Amino acid sequence: xxxxxxxxxxxxxxxxxxxxxxxxxxxxxxxxxxxxxxxxxxxxxxxxxxxxxxxxxxxxxxxxxxxxxxxxxxxxxxxxxxxxxxxxxxxxxxxxxxxxxxxxxxxxxxxxxxxxxxxxxxxxxxxxxxxxxxxxxxxxxxxxxxxxxxxxxxxxxxxxxxxxxxxxxxxxxxxxxxxxxxxxxxxxxxxxxxxxxxxxxxxxxxxxxxxxxx
Numbered sequence: 001x002x003x004x005x006x007x008x009x010x011x012x013x014x015x016x017x018x019x020x021x022x023x024x025x026x027x028x029x030x031x032x033x034x035x036x037x038x039x040x041x042x043x044x045x046x047x048x049x050x051x052x053x054x055x056x057x058x059x060x061x062x063x064x065x066x067x068x069x070x071x072x073x074x075x076x077x078x079x080x081x082x083x084x085x086x087x088x089x090x091x092x093x094x095x096x097x098x099x100x101x102x103x104x105x106x107x108x109x110x111x112x113x114x115x116x117x118x119x120x121x122x123x124x125x126x127x128x129x130x131x132x133x134x135x136x137x138x139x140x141x142x143x144x145x146x147x148x149x150x151x152x153x154x155x156x157x158x159x160x161x162x163x164x165x166x167x168x169x170x171x172x173x174x175x176x177x178x179x180x181x182x183x184x185x186x187x188x189x190x191x192x193x194x195x196x197x198x199x200x201x202x203x204x205x206x207x208x209x210x211x212x213x214x
Contacts, residue, residue, distance in 0.1 A: 006101070006119075009136040010131060011132070014130055015029060016128055020086055026056070030056070036053050039128055040095070041127075046128070048091070050091060100122065100123055108134075142201075148202060169181060179207065181210075182211065183211045189211045193207055
């Protein structure tokens, strides 16, 4: 079964800053490169945090500290970031990253659950190797129809399920797989369709299988 890893779709050229990068330098990079965030790395190239537009805006959006006892109850974390002048002081940490060998499905689930648009990509030692965006992950749906057909017929129907491919008619158009044929049990038919649905590049599955009523 074909499995595309994050390494296969990521962007290798990444704008990153050292932890001692100053505020003005980072704003200049952000605006000139037209990006909304970048990883922060240490001297060894390991990702230790991420600086985003939201981190910069804290400096403008945070009001002066109140006086008296209320001062002690202030949200110290955000206030500290608002007063920061280096990447290490304003970054969000720990950084949310993805390993370069992780399947794209894992990256997609992480982005969805954590509501982020991109992830720094790291190696086994945590060193920066690239960055992957939502758009990068969608590239798996550009997989050619003939490759999907090949995997459905040879890899799943014949290979994984041990069925005679001559008993089925499989068509793939724009990533939508239609399967026609007969199977002995409804459960087996549903299992087959479920396997096909999660093949890389498959957008949808149309069930044209027949099986005995249960």
